[in-house]
Amino acid sequence: xxxxGYGRRPAFAAWRGGDRGTVTAxxxxxxxxxxxxxxxxxxxTQAIGVSLACQDAARAAAYEVVVAGADxxxxxAARAAAxxxxxxxxxxxxxxxxxxxxxCPVMPGPLDxxxxxVGGTAMALGDGS
Numbered sequence: 001x002x003x004x005g006y007g008r009r010p011a012f013a014a015w016r017g018g019d020r021g022t023v024t025a026x027x028x029x030x031x032x033x034x035x036x037x038x039x040x041x042x043x044x045t046q047a048i049g050v051s052l053a054c055q056d057a058a059r060a061a062a063y064e065v066v067v068a069g070a071d072x073x074x075x076x077a078a079r080a081a082a083x084x085x086x087x088x089x090x091x092x093x094x095x096x097x098x099x100x101x102x103x104c105p106v107m108p109g110p111l112d113x114x115x116x117x118v119g120g121t122a123m124a125l126g127d128g129s
Contacts, residue, residue, distance in 0.1 A: 055120035
């Protein structure tokens with residue numbers, strides 16, 4: 001009866017005993033790295049969204065200056081265009097036109113890797129009247 005494998009260990013028994021817990025240890029090392037990458041990607045996605053909203057707010061404020069002229073309220077137009085994003089607006093009237101600068105805060109990500117604020121700039125050519 002020796003040919004039927006009696007008395008021998010199955011082939012999978014060689015790898016079953018000695019490396020017990022290896023997968024758990026590897027998972028414990030890899031999980032924080034994966035979570036950090038996921039949080040970083042989510043933070044970058046949020047920063048890109050806020051940056052787009054901030055630039056859109058600057059564009060809307062410059063459009064308001066061009067369309068409404070002297071009666072324009074670029075700050076209100078920028079805040080309306082930004083939506084839920086908090087925006088600070090700076091309006092500089094110059095000889096060649098009106099420069100609108102917007103600054104929007106971004107929640108800092110893990111270890112403050114992401115920028116604290118993002119900005120947008122738009123120019124309304126002409127005198128705004």
